[in-house]
Amino acid sequence: MTTSNHDDGTIRTGRAFLDIQRADVLWVVGLTLFAFVLRFASPIYPDFLDHPLKGSPVTAGWIGKTYNQTGCIDDVPVGPHNSPVKECGFVFDEVYFPVDAAKDLAQPPVDYFDPEPPLTKLLMTPPIHFLGFNTTAWRLSPAIFGSLMVGLVYLVARRLRRDRWFAVVASLFVAIDGLAFVEARTGVIDAIAVFFVVLMYYCFLLHWQARTRRQWNATLYLLATVTGLAFASKLTAVAPLAVGGALVAGRAAQPLLVRLLPWARRRGDTRRISPGAQLWREAGGWTGVAHYGLAGILVLVVFVSSFARYSTISHDVPIYTSCTQATGPQGTSETEPVALTMWHGIPAPHPTQMLANSIDITHASLLYQQLECRPHPYASRWYNWPVLWHPVLFNYDSTSNLSPSGAPEISSIGDSGNPALWWMSIFAILFCALWMTRGTRAAWRFGLIALGIASLWLTIVTFHAGEKPDAQTVRVATGPLFYAGLAGMTAFGGGAVVSATVTRRFVPAFILLGYVTAWLMWAPGNEDRVLFLYHMLGAVSFMALGLAYGLSALRRVRLPVAGRLVSMAPVSTGLVLVVVAAFIFFYPLWTGAPLFPADRALRIWLPGW
16 A cells, blocks of 8 residues: 555554554564574575585574684774774774774773764674674674664555565565675674664654644654764765655645646646645644754754764864875875864763864864775776676685685675666666656656656766776766756656655655665765765665565566466566575675685676675
């Protein structure tokens, strides 16, 4: 059942409003546990294939396996006396975030600068505190939040449609996507940050579907709290904020849009405002704008509060003004600060000082992000991400075991998506674009789709043309046509908002908006700074929702063949199994399981794998 169907009735009780049945609870818990076990126990070795009657049939490598024996850092401050610890096994950006989390735990406090907000590191500290500073401890929080995200996608899908098959398949796709899988098995922050992004979308749907004043107020302030937590994790929260804000504005302007864009309505629909939108407006009342203002203040309060621990530490805050290079503390290449501002730690959190400190550190972080222009062998351009052209190689080791050819086995971890999911989702998103305009006039339907395709093509072509063969930076010299393309994509997004509110094809429009926003929000930033495939993690949930939505539609298709109707449900199920099979096939590349060179070569389909 789509969101528009929810609009036809008034839901009064909280239990009915949440619409979570016992079967849904079992599916959420089951899928979340499946994802966690898969992330925590991998690499899982099916030993029964090699020796079916000897020893344990299955063994596990576990999440704390040390892959990179040479990746060591000396003098990490741990414990109440900042005892220096040398630890090895860091994979990719684990050299930063777990170390920062250990510094958050240190007593006395240790100064550090991190260009990301603090909440994700704070959420990594409990396992480090109780288990010590080791690979299992610093990877545990991403595994927990990355697994919870799987259950959240199920709940998001159930808010969109009363179709349990759709929800189960969407959640399963996230559980077995390679990028979501690797990010949740590594001590980096993106799995935690994207969990809060998906939680934002779920809370937004609760608010969108509110039908009483109590529901409207409760869901708004819940959404504001979660939004503050999402921004305190990473600024990727900009994407759901933009989508939610645009949809709310579209619903508020629905009568005006119906009058200005009559061809965007479904044929035969003469209503100026939908029943659901009318109920939602009545729930918000005349004070709705004031409530949104208070909710914005709550977002700021939660965001600033996340700096409470950080504000008790005296900091040198670097100020970046140019794209220059320097050597970082672990021998890595980093952008060099050209000035420092100093703030003095405060003994206890003080609202005014915390606000000033959070402004200073956020300003410095944004400057750093803008000027992080150094090249990287696994950096990639935003327009390559949907096709997985250049993923990130997290780790590469040759083992001591020899293959039949005499070459050593290879253990590698590639931060890459599931190609079956990612590639099929491109067609699923196109299907959503067609479906959200179904039933409208051809001029609106095909004009809007043509605008989106032409604008995206212009954005990609002009960005690629502006790339300079400069080995020193990743700067791109884009021009007015690039921004014209982005403006066209913004207009296309506006058309999707109209489809969600006027045409009332909310589900496909919502999926398309989530995917496009999570992807294209990085396009302007890629002009100046280095980016990687994992910045696309925020779009994975919408890939899963889009493909599940398309396959659920395919399940209902009946084709006339030889005088009888043939169901396409087996084809839909078969495509789900293709995604599962792709996960099994590429599983060794995501877990560092040793492979013979020939076996590994079978799985290297594109550069960087």
